[in-house]
Amino acid sequence: MPVKAPGDAETLREHFAWVYGNLAMTHAALTEGASSYGRLHYMIRGRFRKGYLTGTMSMRPLTDDERTKIEHGSSCCYCGARGPLTLDHVLPKLTGGADAAENISYACKSCNSSKGPRDMVLWLVNRGRFPSVLVFRRYLKLAAQAASSAGLLDTPWSEVPGDALPFDKRSLRVEWPALAEFEMWPSASGGGPHV
Numbered sequence: 001m002p003v004k005a006p007g008d009a010e011t012l013r014e015h016f017a018w019v020y021g022n023l024a025m026t027h028a029a030l031t032e033g034a035s036s037y038g039r040l041h042y043m044i045r046g047r048f049r050k051g052y053l054t055g056t057m058s059m060r061p062l063t064d065d066e067r068t069k070i071e072h073g074s075s076c077c078y079c080g081a082r083g084p085l086t087l088d089h090v091l092p093k094l095t096g097g098a099d100a101a102e103n104i105s106y107a108c109k110s111c112n113s114s115k116g117p118r119d120m121v122l123w124l125v126n127r128g129r130f131p132s133v134l135v136f137r138r139y140l141k142l143a144a145q146a147a148s149s150a151g152l153l154d155t156p157w158s159e160v161p162g163d164a165l166p167f168d169k170r171s172l173r174v175e176w177p178a179l180a181e182f183e184m185w186p187s188a189s190g191g192g193p194h195v
């Protein structure tokens with residue numbers, strides 16, 4: 001069921017709604033162990049997208065993501081590796097990400113130094129690995145908070161200055177991969193669903 005992604009003239013809010021809907025769709029499909037998206041999943045996407053835009057739905061608080069972080073506290077949130085972990089700012093401090101617990105995740109040394117001050121989503125996509133659902137969800141909430149504090153939610157995407165926010169706005173337009181490429185949380189083997 002092809003649905004048009006937001007274009008240049010549409011606002012950041014529209015873009016957040018789009019990704020929010022996509023994440024809800026993928027989350028639902030993974031939770032029920034589906035092998036591909038079905039009608040119901042597309043309906044969920046539409047409902048969440050619209051709900052976010054009309055204000056009847058909002059992103060759940062970051063405390064949920066803190067719980068997830070603790071549950072998965074023994075593996076890197078980007079590649080799933082175990083072993084010595086470091087603290088990584090999801091939205092880089094260098095680009096204005098907050099030095100607060102909700103913006104800090106556990107990452108292996110290799111991911112932490114490779115990511116550096118880069119945007120998390122674009123960095124992972126460039127490495128051929130889409131962010132897992134739970135990691136993208138945390139990122140999306142942080143990014144939406146930042147855009148809201150900057151008063152840019154209702155600015156058309158193309159008019160948002162590239163350096164105005166602690167994330168890269170292009171992350172809201174990444175091509176959404178097939179369901180088989182998603183994981184709820186990254187596994188060390190990399191990509192694909194658990195068998």
Ligand SMILES: [Zn+2]
Nearest residue numbers: 076079108111
């Ligand atoms: Zn890693």
